[in-house]
Amino acid sequence: MDNRFTLKDFIFTVLLLLIIGAAVLAMGQFNYVNKQVIALSSQIKTLNEQQLAQTQLLQQIVRHGLRIQSGAGQTAKTSQKDIRETLPDGTRYVCYPNPPLLPHNPYSLPDYARGDWLVENLGEQPRTLTPFVARDEGATVVQGWVQESLLSRDPVTLKWEPWLARSYRVSPNGLKITFKIRRRACFSNGHPVTAQDVLFSYNTMMNPGVDDAPQRVYFNDVKSCRTVGKHTVIFTFKHPYFKSLEVVGGLSILPESVYKFKKAGQFNKRGRLLVGSGPYMFDKWTSGEIVLVRNPRYWGPLPTFNRIIYRVIQNPQAALQAFLGGQLDTDPPEPSQWVKYIKQPKFTQTHHCYKFLTPAAGYEFVCWNLKKPEFKDRLTRTALCMLVDRNAIIKTFMYGLAQPMTGPFNPLSPQNNPNIKPIAYDPAKARVLLRRAGWKMGTDGILHRDGKAFKFQILLPSRDPLIQKICVYMKQQFAKAGIDMSVQPLEFSVMIEKIDDRQFSSFFLGWSGGIENDPYQIWDSASYADKGSNAGDFDNAQADKLISEGRREMNTAKRMAIWHKFQAIVYHEQPYMFLFTSDALMFINERFHNTAPVGKFGPLEANWFVPLKLQKYQ
Amino acid sequence: MTTYIIRRLLLMIPTLLGMTFMLFAVVRFAPGLTTGGGQFSAGIMQSRQAQKQEQQIMERRLHLVDKNGHPINLVMQYILWLKSTCEGHLGTSIVYQEPVLTLIEQRLPVTLTINAIAMAVIYLVSLPGGLITALNQGRLIDRGYGFFSLALYSLPVIWLGSTLLGFFANPQYFNWFPSAGLHSTNTGDMTYFRYIADYLYHIVLPIVCSVYGGFAFLSKQIRGSILENLQQDYVRTARAKGLPESTVLVRHVFRNSLLNLITLTGMSLPGLLGGSVIIEQIFSINGMGRLAYTSTLSRDLPVIQDLALVGSVLTLLSYLAVDICYHLADPRVIYD
Secondary structure, three states: OOOOOOOOHHHHHHHHHHHHHHOOOOOOOHHHHHHHHHHHHHHHHHHHHHHHHHHHHHHHHHHHHOOOOOOOOOOOOOOOOEEEEEEOOOOEEEEOOOOOOOOOOOOOOOOOOOOOEEEEEOOOOOOOOOOOOOOOOOHHHHHHHHEEEEEEEEOOOOEEEEEOOEEEEOOOOOOOOEEOOOOOOOOOOOEOOHHHHHHHHHHHHOOOOOOOOOHHHHHHEEEEEEEEEEOOOEEOOOOOOOOOOHHHHOOOOHHHHHOOOOOOOHHOOOOOOOOOOOEEEEEEEEOOOEEEEEEOOOOOOOOOOOEEEEEEEOOOHHHHHHHHOOOOOOEEOOOOHHHHOOOHHHHHHEEEEEOOOOOOOOEEEEEEEOOHHHOOOOHHHHHHHHOOOHHHHHHHHHOOEEEEOOOOOOOOOOOOOOOOOOOOOOOHHHHHHHHHOOEEEEOOOEEEEEEEEEEEEEEEEOOHHHHHHHHHHHHHHHHHHOEHHHHHHHEEHHHHHHHHHHOOOEEEEOOOOOOOOOOHHHOOOOHOOOOOOOOOOOOOOOHHHHHHHHOOOOOHHHHHHHHHHHHHHHHOOOEEEEEEEEOOOEEEEOOOOOOOOOOOOOOHHHHHHHHHOOOOOO | OHOOOOHHHHHHHHEEEEEEHHHHHHHOOOOOOHHHHHHOOOOOOOOHHHHHHHHHHHHOOOOOOOOOEEEOOOOHHHHHHHHHOOOOOOEOOOOOOHHHHHHHHHHHHHHHHHHHHHHHHHHHHHHHHHHHHHHHHOOOOHHHHHHHHHOOOOOOOOOOOOOHHHHHHHOOOOOOOOOOOOOOOOOHHHHHHHHHHHHHHHHHHHHHHHOOOHHHHHHHHHHHHHHHHHOOHHHHHHHHHOHHHHHHHHHHHOOOOOHHEEEEHHHHHHHHHHHHHHHHOOOOOOOHHHHHHHHHHHHOHHHHHHHHHHHHHHHHHHHHHHHHHHHHHHOOOOOO
């Protein structure tokens, strides 16, 4: 056996060592270059900050002439007054010469300082960031910092106020809305926001090739959009509709110079192109995070944070730990986590903890198929509702962090009828109602009517363990009264197909919310046909009439009265078992100040700041 | 040998055809195809009109209908798909609106790094582990190693992952590791070496999770084949001619026992590309596993089909590679 170390082995070893050495050297070289780049970028950062200071100074000069104030400069009173009036001919006219500052804004607080980063969690990786096309909640959050619309909603009054538009005018019949765009407003690339950009955004939204069908239907009532000069846009509508102002005023305005496209397919595929007039600019999107940087050209009050970073942590436990470890600045905890941590004084003293209900929150419900004989009468449906102790569900499964629902409107929304009280848990009365509805106890311990046993199946999405627990609880409650409900968890898409094909007795789902909902989609009898959203076939002529009246009523007070009446009918008929709406929960790192909830939307990130001493990132 | 390889390559064609057809059929018959698995929109809170428009677009993109809206039959759909794939066009994701290749490019490096490191660790532990336990057959060290590696093998990853996360990335217990992601937030200010260190620091827990279950299988395989080889005549011959025991073990027994490893390693190569959904979910890693999982849920047909296609092609190729390696490593193996 020849085991000696030969020349060949020697050459191989030397070569190997050379390669390893070269790799190490290359890494060192790379490291050195990297250091230089970092040094350079810090210089650029300093330059940027100087530019920022100059921009601020210029903004102050533009606003108040040369009377420069010390301190943060956003607080001075404006010389022009805001106008909100109804003209003699009935035209509504609102004009804000300056963009409205947020209530409780921090600019005049003594320790207010710009700087630092805000690191939050998106929970789920957005699929795309393309405006109009993106549908994930995360994408909407990111877009909210980068893109703006003509109007913005005031968090306290919930009214739409001029934002990119300086003023708007609604004609007496509600068929024509005229916006005048602020001359100061500009996109982050320096181009001014013009009427042409609004028209471009509208045309993009209406382009059938653009993947935005769910949003496009809201624009069905828009008859035309035209520009007059550089700064005026006029929208006209086919019918008066109470959401007209919201629909066109809330349209994100895209810079035509950036988004211009020849084929709609090009627009759909620009998943990483996000440009707008907002306070932040889209910087980069790596696999784990989305980075936004401050827009130094921002036309409105300069935003506080240097960067906003959205990380993607799906696991709620990991997200909470990342928050505790300082890797995230906020965390919306799960109800169980909230209950656990809120008890620890050490935690509550060092973190901001907020629990609040927002009017935009959706609700959970059970829908009965009113076509089925067992659910066709309202007495039975009311009895079923009385058999379920919703307060117990909230207490046991939601840790008390939810509110019972009385109808399809959020308790905080002006749409909600405050006189309606939730149906109380009352099994004895439920039995009486069931008897009156014609149900008789059979020998098998199950209720019977017209020779048919009270047996049905409830469909529920299999991915949600909470819903499964609630359904099992309801099954037990129903069983006590002689009703046999079987629980059938299904994959979401299979469940939706069954609901669309009306192959169900009942199902458990949640609707997402809105401040003022249009009940047409879910409750009008016309929405049953053709796989519409009125899956349970709620068909009530009086309700239909109220819905169509409400949709055409432009006067808010009168419209609310109509919705209240509508809600009373739904309450009386009980086509759904309305369950609860969940509280929003939020933990915030203690270095942030001015985080208290504002109005009805909870804490507003735009109001937060970190005093200079506490700042963590450069 | 060349004829053998050519024959094998030709045989791969019908196998692939069968595989792709199975794949295609299974995916097409899944419910919720044109509603994007219901994941497309938030719930079903959208009007019927929007749903319809959406469905039409989906049908056109999935080539379920032709340009004029007439339905295409299943066989024709399959042929069309096969044709475009053979021409080298992998599909475009319906959900992400990006080519599947781009999606793979974004996610593969993450998965590949974790799996490669995990595999290296498994081999580094299992090879000596198998050798030592075989030489000490029946003794405490053999039993102990066998017991512990099997115990680890039987721990569910979802439990261990959550436990590790709950104890070692939790400021309330031991805040040793980050709880999520692959980087810190301020990587822009890091030098190259710090960046690498930061990255390695972030993947410690995921690697632990992908490693611990792998010891048992590999060690047992090696232990078995060493024991088998120890009984062989050539070992007796080597000992009889007076070779030192270490030479017998390392140069004769261990070397021959490694032949088995070729198969094991070859078969696990395609697995390197597929991430573990559970590990990626627990540690919030955006890898191949998550891509496959979310695509399945949202019925992102092109992605599912192409991922499975790439997987099957790689599996077939690695089987071929295994056979060739066998021949190279052991000249006694002849295929012709």
